Amino acid sequence: MIEYKNVDFTYSRNTPFSQKVLENFNLKIESGENIAIMGKTGCGKSTVVKLCNGLIKPDNGTIEVDGLKTTEKKTLMELRKKVGLVFQYPENQFFCPTVSEEIGFALKNFGFADRVEEMTEKSIRTVGLSHDFLGRSPFRLSGGEMRLVAIASVICWEPDYIFLDEPTAGLDFRGRKKISELIRNLNEYGKTTVTVTHNQDFVKSNMKRIVHIKNGLKFFDGPVEEYSFDEDI
Amino acid sequence: MSGAIEFRNVFFNYAEKAVVTAISLSIEKGQFVGIIGGNGCGKSTLMKLMNGILLPDSGEVLVEGMNTGNEEFIFEIRKKLGMVFQNPENQIIASTVEEDVVFGMENLGMSVKQMEINLQEVLDFVGLAGKRFKNPNTLSGGQKQRLAIASVLAMNPDHMVFDEPTSMLDPHGAKEVASLFLRLKEAGKTVIVSSHDMNELVNCDRIIYMENTGIVYDSKPQTVFRKLRNSEYIEITPSLMENLRIR
Numbered sequence: 001m002i003e004y005k006n007v008d009f010t011y012s013r014n015t016p017f018s019q020k021v022l023e024n025f026n027l028k029i030e031s032g033e034n035i036a037i038m039g040k041t042g043c044g045k046s047t048v049v050k051l052c053n054g055l056i057k058p059d060n061g062t063i064e065v066d067g068l069k070t071t072e073k074k075t076l077m078e079l080r081k082k083v084g085l086v087f088q089y090p091e092n093q094f095f096c097p098t099v100s101e102e103i104g105f106a107l108k109n110f111g112f113a114d115r116v117e118e119m120t121e122k123s124i125r126t127v128g129l130s131h132d133f134l135g136r137s138p139f140r141l142s143g144g145e146m147r148l149v150a151i152a153s154v155i156c157w158e159p160d161y162i163f164l165d166e167p168t169a170g171l172d173f174r175g176r177k178k179i180s181e182l183i184r185n186l187n188e189y190g191k192t193t194v195t196v197t198h199n200q201d202f203v204k205s206n207m208k209r210i211v212h213i214k215n216g217l218k219f220f221d222g223p224v225e226e227y228s229f230d231e232d233i
Numbered sequence: 234m235s236g237a238i239e240f241r242n243v244f245f246n247y248a249e250k251a252v253v254t255a256i257s258l259s260i261e262k263g264q265f266v267g268i269i270g271g272n273g274c275g276k277s278t279l280m281k282l283m284n285g286i287l288l289p290d291s292g293e294v295l296v297e298g299m300n301t302g303n304e305e306f307i308f309e310i311r312k313k314l315g316m317v318f319q320n321p322e323n324q325i326i327a328s329t330v331e332e333d334v335v336f337g338m339e340n341l342g343m344s345v346k347q348m349e350i351n352l353q354e355v356l357d358f359v360g361l362a363g364k365r366f367k368n369p370n371t372l373s374g375g376q377k378q379r380l381a382i383a384s385v386l387a388m389n390p391d392h393m394v395f396d397e398p399t400s401m402l403d404p405h406g407a408k409e410v411a412s413l414f415l416r417l418k419e420a421g422k423t424v425i426v427s428s429h430d431m432n433e434l435v436n437c438d439r440i441i442y443m444e445n446t447g448i449v450y451d452s453k454p455q456t457v458f459r460k461l462r463n464s465e466y467i468e469i470t471p472s473l474m475e476n477l478r479i480r
Binding site: 017019040041042088089136137140141142143144145148166169170171172173174175176198200 | 322368403429467
């Protein structure tokens with residue numbers, strides 16, 4: 001379970017550009033859940049994602065993943081192995097010369113050195129890309145292909161909780177269907193998925209619970225069936 | 234007769250992988266053109282070839298008769314043809330809306346008087362007049378992308394190329410941006426847009442569908458969308474076809 005308790009977060013605190021993003025934010029994510037986080041650009045969705053594995057720390061309140069606090073340095077590695085994070089802009093998360101090294105990097109770090117090849121192969125296929133991509137440079141892929149590689153480089157070590165920030169942005173029809181299938185499969189294997197998205201059709205057909213954030217607060221939290229979809233979100 | 238933007242048998246490879254093959258294409262001034270296709274089909278490469286960010290391995294690209302491969306023309310070409318990319322965060326460089334719009338004009342050596350006129354005009358056009366002195370960080374995604382468009386528009390290019398300008402935006406922001414395309418065309422600009430959302434392209438004069446590094450279809454939206462009804466890469470919904478029929 002992931003639990004956000006009374007979380008406040010302000011960007012550029014104590015500067016003239018200070019911007020409060022989350023205020024007294026509470027959220028409980030049970031194991032195996034399939035959640036969509038929705039809300040306008042700038043409402044705090046991506047902040048919620050970055051808080052979950054300690055990339056940024058709350059000003060007040062706590063975030064716990066299976067009882068491990070994101071502010072506790074000693075257990076941070078263990079926590080990050082549990083939580084996989086796919087960012088909104090995949091080109092900002094690559095740093096290896098080939099796709100296979102990119103995917104293999106996390107695997108080595110998390111103690112799967114002896115299974116790198118097998119797990120790399122499996123994850124690239126899971127996102128619908130062919131084996132040929134492994135030898136290519138991640139920087140020389142198209143926008144959509146980059147996104148699929150970014151997802152492969154996170155699902156490869158099979159974290160329990162997977163946060164996907166706008167996973168369908170820039171993907172073609174086939175890519176979007178692939179991501180739907182992937183989320184379904186992850187849930188079937190008991191993984192928790194938290195997807196930040198603006199794509200309402202995608203949410204309607206793939207998600208179970210919606211958390212809608214508005215002005216740093218939870219505006220709606222409940223099953224998809226009870227949510228009234230409105231163009232203006 | 235040659236078009237405003239012309240591709241003559243263009244080939245382009247990234248590290249031995251063909252990305253664009255044998256493309257010949259002519260786009261007239263004032264046309265509104267949609268470029269569609271699956272991920273990795275060559276859309277972005279095609280667009281980057283238009284103003285010399287990328288140069289063809291063979292063949293040539295001409296903007297109003299000027300070859301992008303000729304360094305003498307590159308400044309003039311970039312003045313004529315403005316580009317807007319997917320992620321507004323990577324295009325905004327200044328600390329206020331006003332400074333961001335003015336940056337490009339300063340580079341072109343415009344007079345202060347002219348800059349002031351253009352600044353007000355483009356901010357009005359994209360609906361950001363009230364944000365002139367704001368920090369771009371305080372804008373929403375749709376507003377940021379409109380700022381990026383204003384900054385390009387201020388340089389008064391004849392042709393504007395948009396590479397998936399709405400795919401990072403929320404539905405509201407995407408609508409704000411998409412509504413500008415038709416208005417730009419009405420203002421006499423050539424508008425070239427790539428997108429995965431066909432609803433944004435129903436007003437196009439012409440749709441170019443790419444697959445596997447080449448152009449497969451190049452025709453009116455109705456014709457191209459009908460051909461792509463069972464496509465793996467393009468989502469053609471019944472409401473889209475309905476929308477086109479009414480037009």
